[in-house]
Amino acid sequence: MxxxxxxxxxxxxxxxxxxxxxxxxxxxxxxxxxxxxxxxxxxxxxxxxxxxxxxxxxxxxxxxxxxxxxxxxxxxxxxxxxxxxxxxxxxxxxxxxxxxxxxxxxxxxxxxxxxxxxxxxxxxxxxxxxxxxxxxxxxxxxxxxxxxxxxxxxxxxxxxxxxLEKDSDIRKVLSTFPVEDVWGIGRRYAKMLRNNGINTALDFCNASPEWVKSKMSIVGLKTWKELHQESCITFEDSVDDKKQICTSRSFSKELSNIEDIYQAVSYFASNCSEKLRKQKGVCSQIQVFILTNYFREDMPQCYQSIVVPIETATDSTLQLVKISCRALEQIYNPLFSYKKAGVIFSQISKKEETTGNIFCDFEVAKHTNLMSALDDVNIKYGRNTLVMAAQGVEKIKAFSNHLSKRYTTSWDDIIEVKI
The missing domain is CATH 3.30.70.270 (Reverse transcriptase/Diguanylate cyclase domain)
Known part of the structure; x- marks a missing residue:
């Protein structure tokens, strides 16, 4: 169970x-x-x-x-x-x-x-x-x-x-459970199922496995089998390494100055790099995106994205920030005011299993030692004690007008009891 x-x-x-x-x-x-x-x-x-x-x-x-x-x-x-x-x-x-x-x-x-x-x-x-x-x-x-x-x-x-153990109880529950609320059935599949007269989880169970597989691939068939009490989604008591690492954020106001967006993208790339090293990985592809505020109908709209392959897979914040900022330069347009940006690392592999590149344009050993020292300082003295200069010295401004205290993690915010 x-x-x-x-x-x-x-x-x-x-x-x-x-x-x-x-x-x-x-x-x-x-x-x-x-x-x-x-x-x-x-x-x-x-x-x-x-x-x-x-x-x-x-x-x-x-x-x-x-x-x-x-x-x-x-x-x-x-x-x-x-x-x-x-x-x-x-x-x-x-x-x-x-x-x-x-x-x-x-x-x-x-x-x-x-x-x-x-x-x-x-x-x-x-x-x-x-x-x-x-x-x-x-x-x-x-x-x-x-x-x-x-x-x-x-x-x-x-x-x-x-x-839920007995078959009769399970079928009774499924007979009134909306099909769109079943785990693994997204909005697109729910619409397709309803168009085919399948409105409840029990309706879905009553469909043939051949039909389910033809319409929803092997993923949909696994969901169908799970509802028939056949376990297909394995239990994992350890956390797998991430295949992608993303950091993105909306800005407190629209930004049109590329220097301000540089700082944000640098921070995002640095944050992704830190997460990458924690799982002892290296990445060989970066995606950078920027977009305007789609709620502002009075302003021109734009979404720009670029994917950049990396010749030498790395976990160096210096290299990854530099590549991310160069990518930003290629998609930035001064005619727009941007509300959000993000950086995505992909094609991640284990560092120890990655083949080196004899044509590498930076000294890998020096970067490894520097990143190790950077992480040690930030672990000992607090996150972002040392940062890349491109990030700037000020945090990215965000609206948090209703923020509560960090009751369990900050001595300054610890609860006081008056007797």
Whole structure:
């Protein structure tokens, strides 16, 4: 049996841990630069606030309904996620961290009679240890566990744990479960399925495997098999190295000066380089993109992107920043004002397994030693203690008008208790 532990409205729940007075009040958390809604309390959902909705469109509702708004505080959320995962890890045989607020659990060796109670215990203990509410779903496959977790959130009488074991129970649930909400069926496939009269997960199960494979390839067939209680998506208790590394961000205002965009792209490339070295990889391809603000209909729109191959795969921040900035020069147009930029590293391989290039135009050994020293200093004295000059000395300005404190990671923001 496999389980899914899913944190409820995770970013909102993190804020509520340190502000209990927000319980029962509509709360939303915004994306970078306070742009869009990325997390909602149940009360905010009841008001009709949609996921991904631009905040400027709901300001009247925010004011009239006393909605509490937070800027995204990823330092806090990341640390709270670690605490949740550590709490779960202490209670189960094996855990696969799937995202910042989700983890799959392998219940191999646990008798089925104990699973429902065990799911309730995991939810209860994690809430006690971290303050974060979680919903447990347990079933034969990952896809069915996802569905069970959704039911756990929807029906309070399940006591935060839904165990789907019997075939009759599974078919009953699937008969009313919207096909577009099944894990692995995206918007495009959902539209195709509905056009073919398949509206529920059970309708999808009743389709022939040949038809599913012809319309949705082997990926869709795996989803079909998972709903038939055949496990096809493997459990992975170790994290694979990333095949791509991306850093992107919206700016607090439109930028038309290339020097300002240089600093942003340099920072993004440096951030990607740091992540690349952490997984002991090198990259041989970079993509840089810039785009305008598509919400500003009064301004000309533009999206530019360029992919640059790298002759000598490297993890050197110096080289990767230089290549990224040269790429920016090729796509920058002074006639536009840009709202967002990003850098993507791809074609990543293990450094120890990568063949060297005798025609390399820089001294690899010196760069390796320099990057090692750079990382050591930043680990010891704090991130970005040493940076590339191209990044500038000031942080990229972003709107964070509703930012909470870093309660668990900063001594300056630690909670004070008055007696």
């Amino acid at each position: 496999l389980g899914l532990a899913d944190c409820n409205n995770f970013f909102v729940s993190c804020e509520r841990v340190f502000k209990p007075s927000l319980a029962g009040r509509p709360v939303v958390v915004l994306s970078n630069n306070d742009g869009c809604v990325i997390s909602r309390s149940n009360e905010a959902k009841a008001l009709g606030i949609k996921m991904g909705e631009p905040v400027f469109k709901i300001m009247d509702l925010v004011r009239n309904s006393d909605v509490k708004v937070f800027s995204s505080n990823y330092v806090l959320y990341g640390d709270m996620s670690r605490r949740v995962m550590d709490s779960i890890r202490n209670m189960v045989p094996a855990i696969e961290v799937y995202s910042i607020d989700e983890a799959f659990i392998d219940f191999s060796g646990v008798s089925t009679e104990k699973l429902k109670v065990m799911g309730e215990a995991i939810s209860r203990v994690t809430r006690r240890d971290t303050g974060i509410p979680i919903s447990m779903g347990i079933s034969h496959t990952k896809t069915l566990a996802k569905i069970a977790s959704r039911l756990s959130k929807k029906y309070p009488r399940l006591n935060n744990s839904c165990f």
